[in-house]
Amino acid sequence: MTDVSTDHLIGCPQCDAVYSVTQTQAGQQANCTRCGHRLIAPRSKAGMQIIMLNITIAVLVVAAAVFPFLTISAAGLSNSVSILQAALAFSDGILVLLALATAALIIFIPLLRVLLSLYVLIPVVFDRPPARGAARAFRLSEALRPWSMAEIFAIGCAVALVKVTDLADVQFGPAFWMFTVLVFLVVLQDTFLCRWSVWNSLDKSKA
Ligand SMILES: [Zn+2]
Structure with a gap:
């Protein structure tokens, strides 16, 4: 087992840019800065x-x-x-x-x-x-x-x-x-x- 964890990484399905994820609150969004593809958009309910x-x-x-x-x-x-x-x-x-x-x-x-x-x-x-x-x-x-x-x-x-x-x-x-x-x-x-x-x-x- 290595210490390198990929759990906090998210890849853009559109352009393959890789980001490290910070906790996103409900109602917030995370978009790809390169192509604008929406990566994370949790919503309560x-x-x-x-x-x-x-x-x-x-x-x-x-x-x-x-x-x-x-x-x-x-x-x-x-x-x-x-x-x-x-x-x-x-x-x-x-x-x-x-x-x-x-x-x-x-x-x-x-x-x-x-x-x-x-x-x-x-x-x-x-x-x-x-x-x-x-x-x-x-x-x-x-x-x-x-x-x-x-x-x-x-x-x-x-x-x-x-x-x-x-x-x-x-x-x-x-x-x-x-x-x-x-x-x-x-x-x-x-x-x-x-x-x-x-x-x-x-x-x-x-x-
Ligand atoms: Zn992208």
Whole structure:
């Protein structure tokens, strides 16, 4: 064992500048002086808000998958379809893989991230010892971040539908609006979550 401890060091994920951490009070922020990236922003009560946000996101993702996403009417016929139905529609050959990948990106990965965050955050927020494997769970949740595409999907659909409106009468179902709300909630949750604070509290209780 060496005496050199890296515990007080924080690296900027944007530009790799390394800083030594001084204790940051709730409400204060630490930004990278080179690129301005926000490094630390602990907020009191943030934990509870993030937990509530995560629960809301989980409910919305499930609801958005099963409620009708859109209704298309043409020549007197109308048909409404949910995301889950749409994904399952590709049921033959290689398209099954595509359907599974689509469903994973827009439903299962966002849901898994929410559940992992809750698993990590609930004990931390309630001042309990961290859950088993919490660090690994948090790392996985962070690694999945770029693959969680519910919001991008919603935006993509909206753009695609603008083109279809010439051919048929398209109406957005409740699931579309749920995805729209999800876009904002996911961004909000991402902004609220101070990753440094989470790692710090997982670390502290390990020692
Ligand atoms: Zn930086």
